[in-house]
Amino acid sequence: MWKIPLFDLNYDAREQEAVSEVLKSKWLSAGEKTAAFEKEFGKYLGIGIHCCAVSNGTAALHLALLSQGIGLGDEVIISGLTFVADLNVVMLTGARPVTADIKSFDDWNVDPRDIEKKITKKTKAVIVVHYAGWPCDMDEIREVCKKNRLILIEDAAHSPGAEYKHQKCGTLGDCGCFSFFSNKNLSTGEGGMITSGNPDLIRKIKLMRSHGMTSMTIDRHQGRSISYDIVVPGLNYRIDEIKSALGLVQLKKLNSANTRRRQLIRIYIEHLKGINAITIPWKTFPGDRITSGHIFPILLDAGVDRLGLIQALKSKGIQTSIHYPAMNEFEYYRKILNQPLATADQVSKRMVTLPLYPDLAPEQIETICNEIKFFLTQN
Numbered sequence: 001m002w003k004i005p006l007f008d009l010n011y012d013a014r015e016q017e018a019v020s021e022v023l024k025s026k027w028l029s030a031g032e033k034t035a036a037f038e039k040e041f042g043k044y045l046g047i048g049i050h051c052c053a054v055s056n057g058t059a060a061l062h063l064a065l066l067s068q069g070i071g072l073g074d075e076v077i078i079s080g081l082t083f084v085a086d087l088n089v090v091m092l093t094g095a096r097p098v099t100a101d102i103k104s105f106d107d108w109n110v111d112p113r114d115i116e117k118k119i120t121k122k123t124k125a126v127i128v129v130h131y132a133g134w135p136c137d138m139d140e141i142r143e144v145c146k147k148n149r150l151i152l153i154e155d156a157a158h159s160p161g162a163e164y165k166h167q168k169c170g171t172l173g174d175c176g177c178f179s180f181f182s183n184k185n186l187s188t189g190e191g192g193m194i195t196s197g198n199p200d201l202i203r204k205i206k207l208m209r210s211h212g213m214t215s216m217t218i219d220r221h222q223g224r225s226i227s228y229d230i231v232v233p234g235l236n237y238r239i240d241e242i243k244s245a246l247g248l249v250q251l252k253k254l255n256s257a258n259t260r261r262r263q264l265i266r267i268y269i270e271h272l273k274g275i276n277a278i279t280i281p282w283k284t285f286p287g288d289r290i291t292s293g294h295i296f297p298i299l300l301d302a303g304v305d306r307l308g309l310i311q312a313l314k315s316k317g318i319q320t321s322i323h324y325p326a327m328n329e330f331e332y333y334r335k336i337l338n339q340p341l342a343t344a345d346q347v348s349k350r351m352v353t354l355p356l357y358p359d360l361a362p363e364q365i366e367t368i369c370n371e372i373k374f375f376l377t378q379n
């Protein structure tokens, strides 16, 4: 339907082969492919990183909080500009979510100074999201968390392969949570991963991902175990073998796909940089961090008709999106959140995400940018 969609899978025969291999093996639920995916993902992130694959990124975040005992009476600070999963998981643990503002119109990551301002006696954890794939100010954030004894969780859904001072995102806090949803840099349809340098935490999370059971179905199938015990209350947040097999193939493609994404972002910036009505965040790639190039968002000036632009692009077959609507305006959260944020709320109202995926052609970027320029001169 779209001439230029917002995102597109970079799948080929390798993913097809991986799936048929699993089908031929006749074992579908978490097993050897899942164990291999966890191992390879950990190796990719760095030495001493342990991983637990789960059913999706939201499950990863939920388990990250539950496994650290966060619940009723606690507060968790999240970014004011993130996907609602960060907010929902905090709510569902019984803790109170508190939003911190982002840094500026040029850097949409959470402001470490605002995190510090929002800390109370009840604060137990901070969830930071490396928005669009750009790593947050992790030195400052880690310092604030260390000083106040807070658990630091990275929502790394946007940032597989992104680096902060030569260290991969997802290894910079107490644990990292990845999503492998279709539109992500590493796509398995649904899927997620929790990562940590703490093997005991990952051991506990692995139990909690599967009802708290001491053995998995595969262990019983392969005769390693006859029954099981329950050592902690858990859920069913398991991934399956098809998704893990897809993840293994996608992981091999991740670095080259991210490099391509960064090249395409540079092309976008070249085409858009002279336009006064647009601000491009992270326009000058900061030297100490490498983006995964997950999405390409732009900020429109206050007077620009955003809906008009989105419709104009749609009429030309170009799909756009909004990352993200203001969380304190969602019907459910309007009253209970009620935490206005000077910068994040403005970005939510004025931002547009443009198409970005490894197979996007430079000529398509030129077309998108020309349509934007045409709209802005006419309106």
Ligand SMILES: Cc1ncc(COP(=O)(O)O)c(C=O)c1O
Binding pocket: 056, 057, 058, 059, 082, 083, 085, 086, 129, 155, 157, 158, 178, 179, 180, 181, 190, 191, 192
């Ligand atoms: C920033 C962020 N956090 C969390 C999630 C949740 O991941 P999932 O959709 O895999 O549950 C997403 C995915 O959409 C996301 O973009």
